[in-house]
Structures are given as C-alpha cells and as structure tokens.
Amino acid sequence: MRLRVLLAALGALAGAYGAFLLLSRQDGDQLVNAATWLAAGVVLHDFVLAPVVLGLVALGARVAPVAARVPLAGALVVLGSVTLLAIPVLGRSGARPDNPTLLDRDYTVGWLALAGVVLLGAVVAGLVRSRRQQGRVQGQQQGR
Numbered sequence: 334m335r336l337r338v339l340l341a342a343l344g345a346l347a348g349a350y351g352a353f354l355l356l357s358r359q360d361g362d363q364l365v366n367a368a369t370w371l372a373a374g375v376v377l378h379d380f381v382l383a384p385v386v387l388g389l390v391a392l393g394a395r396v397a398p399v400a401a402r403v404p405l406a407g408a409l410v411v412l413g414s415v416t417l418l419a420i421p422v423l424g425r426s427g428a429r430p431d432n433p434t435l436l437d438r439d440y441t442v443g444w445l446a447l448a449g450v451v452l453l454g455a456v457v458a459g460l461v462r463s464r465r466q467q468g469r470v471q472g473q474q475q476g477r
C-alpha cells in the first residue's frame with residue numbers, strides 16, 4: 334500500500350512539474366495550439382477511429398473465421414491508431430522548402446512496411462490459433 338501511495342505521489346509531482354514547464358515556457362498561442370491539437374486527437378479517436386474500428390471488427394466477426402477474429406481485431410486497432418498518428422507526416426504537413434531536414438523521407442513506405450508486418454503478424458496468429466483449435470477438437474474426439 335505504501336508503494337502505491339509513493340508511486341502516486343511521484344506521478345503527481347512529475348505531472349505538476351510538467352504542467353509548470355508547459356505553462357512557464359510557452360507563449361499563449363502555443364498553448365492554444367497544443368490544446369487544439371489535444372482536443373482534435375480526442376475527437377478523432379472517439380468519433381472517427383473508434384467507430385470505424387468497431388464497425389470493421391463487427392464486420393470481421395461475421396466474415397472472418399473464428400480463429401482469425403482476435404488477431405484481426407488487434408491488427409485493426411494497431412493500424413487505426415498508427416494511421417491516425419501518421420496522418421501529419423503522411424500528408425507532409427509542416428514540411429518547409431527552407432528546411433529540407435524536416436520530413437526528409439518517404440513516410441508512406443514506412444507506414445506500408447508497418448502495415449505489412451502487422452497484417453503478417455495477424456495472419457500468423459490466426460494460423461496458430463486455428464491449429465490449436467484443430468488440435469483441441471482432435472484431442473476431444475480421440476478421448477471419446
């Protein structure tokens with residue numbers, strides 16, 4: 334119990350210090366921009382990402398095999414979140430011709446590579462789950 338109280342106190346102190354730094358080192362317009370960005374993230378998550386992912390998961394639950402449902406849901410959550418976070422760099426917002434070091438690579442290739450790895454992981458996990466389910470069914474049939 335004491336450890337939890339200590340960790341909570343340390344977390345509160347770290348949060349207070351971060352708030353102090355944010356408020357003392359930023360201009361008013363920067364604070365408004367940060368608040369707008371944070372609010373937009375919440376709105377995009379709650380009103381765009383979550384409903385789309387839930388709809389796709391519900392559709393997948395009807396179409397996908399039983400063994401693939403959980404890995405598919407996980408892949409959708411990961412890809413939805415990463416895509417939402419990657420929109421600014423994929424759209425190259427903030428790129429400036431006078432500073433070529435900003436957004437200096439093709440981030441679409443990186444996103445596609447990540448999407449491929451996540452989907453490959455979902456397929457492998459689905460195959461593993463399918464094999465396990467087949468093994469259980471065969472074990473139950475042999476045990477009769």
